[in-house]
Amino acid sequence: MRKRLLTWFSENARDLPWRRDHSPYRVWISEIMCQQTQVATVLPYFERFLSTYPTIRDLANADENQLMRMWEGLGYYRRARSLHASAKKMAAEHEGEFPDSFEDVLALPGIGRYTAGAILSISRNEAFPILEGNTQRVFSRWIGLTTPPTEKIAQTRLWELSDKMLPRKKAGDRTNGPAGFNQAAMELGALICSPKAPKCDVCPVATMCHANQLGLQAEIPGKISKVQYESRTEIAVVISQAEKYLVRTIPEGVRFAGMIDFPRAGPPEAEDVIGMESWLAEHLGGDVTIGMRLKTIKHAVTRYRMTLHIHLADLAGPNAGDNSDEEHGPLPEPWRWASIDELADMPMSVTGRKIVRLLDRPQRSLFSEI
DNA sequence: AATCCGGGGTA
DNA sequence: TACCCAGGATT
Incomplete structure (x- = not known):
């Protein structure tokens, strides 16, 4: 599973701006913007944000009104306010640098377990697992987990699986290390293992996928309760x-x-x-x-x-x-x-x-x- | 475990 | 309209 997935990723990965230059600052901004927001929506905002605030200190010193104006249209505006607060904290407590330890990253406002692991793995190739919308779906289908991913037992199993699958190799090849694996799993969910009509015929790991073998792609992941409008x-x-x-x-x-x-x-x-x-x-x-x-x-x-x-x-x-x-x-x-x-x-x-x-x-x- | 957050894309 | 999106914080 791992090797085929990584090979597929090296040949099919999208050319995203935070992959070409994966400094912690850039990856951090990209991860916050991508929370509950599709990548295509984020792209123009990301470029504009990085040219306006090229460094952590620039962001820390940003005018609050201008910062919120930059975020206008992205929604979930607390993200922008948390970014500002985090940048100020880095300027005050981390000499204007992105923190080194997982605990210090997790302590920043607006950063939870997923985002902390994503930033540290993608930017520094450190071996922290991730779990978000894409990987919930990919892993659930892969092991045939019909329990809705919102339930605690499912969360526990999926985080364990994400950690178990993660390559520990840090030095050298980013594509085959934690950075590559985490992004590959997400990319598979975004491009192949889609919520509806997954493209199992071109999926690199279809032969090892429980849902594919049993024809349960439509039932996995389990349905979550309907939105009450x-x-x-x-x-x-x-x-x-x-x-x-x-x-x-x-x-x-x-x-x-x-x-x-x-x-x-x-x-x-x-x-x-x-x-x-x-x-x-x-x-x-x-x-x-x-x-x-x-x-x-x-x-x-x-x-x-x-x-x-x-x-x-x-x-x-x-x-x-x-x-x-x-x-x-x-x-x-x-x-x-x-x-x-x-x-x-x-x-x-x-x-x-x-x-x-x-x-x-x-x-x-x-x-x-x- | 549920709800809030107050935007957008897609079938 | 329904569902989803590289979720986190609060209750």
């Missing part, structure tokens, strides 16, 4: 004055933490337009009157099916006017006014960015499709 309706409002728009930084500990967003709320805080006006009065302090609807956006993300109503609104009362105008008093934290140019550089969710595009191209978007 949830419909959700939210309201966002556009409040403008002097060609600036009212936005805020999302506080820590909630979705979109650290990103910029328009006033937005949904059930149970704001069930409808009236509820949204109450929400605005409470959070903003001024009298807000919600006006016409600009557009309704449907957005499917993770398990949510969101309908977002975007309304124009007017702000009156003590907080109207520029936030530097002391006669009117400043806007309460974390609210602020931002121009279109400023919004362009701020990190936003996908739906937040769609609102900006509505405002940026009013002649085409604002009054159509309403």
Whole structure:
């Protein structure tokens, strides 16, 4: 199994940017970006990220807003915040270098057993096993494990197998060492041993595969429980004055933490337009009157099916006017006014960015499709 | 063990 | 629509 797999990998491996130059820093960034994200999606983000932050210290010194802006569209934004925190930790505790020991790598935020093993094996050819979506599927089929890989007993067996299969050879040939094996197993899962319709006819290890021999490819890995989708309706409002728009930084500990967003709320805080006006009065302090609807956006993300109503609104009362105008008093934290140019550089969710595009191209978007 | 995270690609 | 993606952290 091992030799055939490694031979196949040496002849079929994709030419990925973190394989050509496999420094720990580059492999680390690639692994974080690839968490729950397909390789093809990651590629343009990876190149841009590495040119903006060529070293660990560059990342440690990065502006948080710019960093989040670089991540916009990749999702799971906590990954970017964990990257930043990790880089700062390396600058402070590891002289700006990627840590040496498995324990120190595992102690970094956003890095679990899989990612620590992947980084150290791929970058330094160290013999740590890995287990993720691809290898769960490859190994489960190989040994005919019908237990869903989410169950603890399956996890234990699969990690044991990943460790048992791993070549210990470190010196010399990376392709035949731990780096090669771990990547080969993942690559097989990505290119051949796919979730649906695996290409067993061209699989290098098909003759040794339990699932292939028994025709159980469709039953292995065992099915995990279905996703419970949830419909959700939210309201966002556009409040403008002097060609600036009212936005805020999302506080820590909630979705979109650290990103910029328009006033937005949904059930149970704001069930409808009236509820949204109450929400605005409470959070903003001024009298807000919600006006016409600009557009309704449907957005499917993770398990949510969101309908977002975007309304124009007017702000009156003590907080109207520029936030530097002391006669009117400043806007309460974390609210602020931002121009279109400023919004362009701020990190936003996908739906937040769609609102900006509505405002940026009013002649085409604002009054159509309403 | 389940849920959250709030993006995207594919059949 | 359903399912998956080089998962980790939290509860």
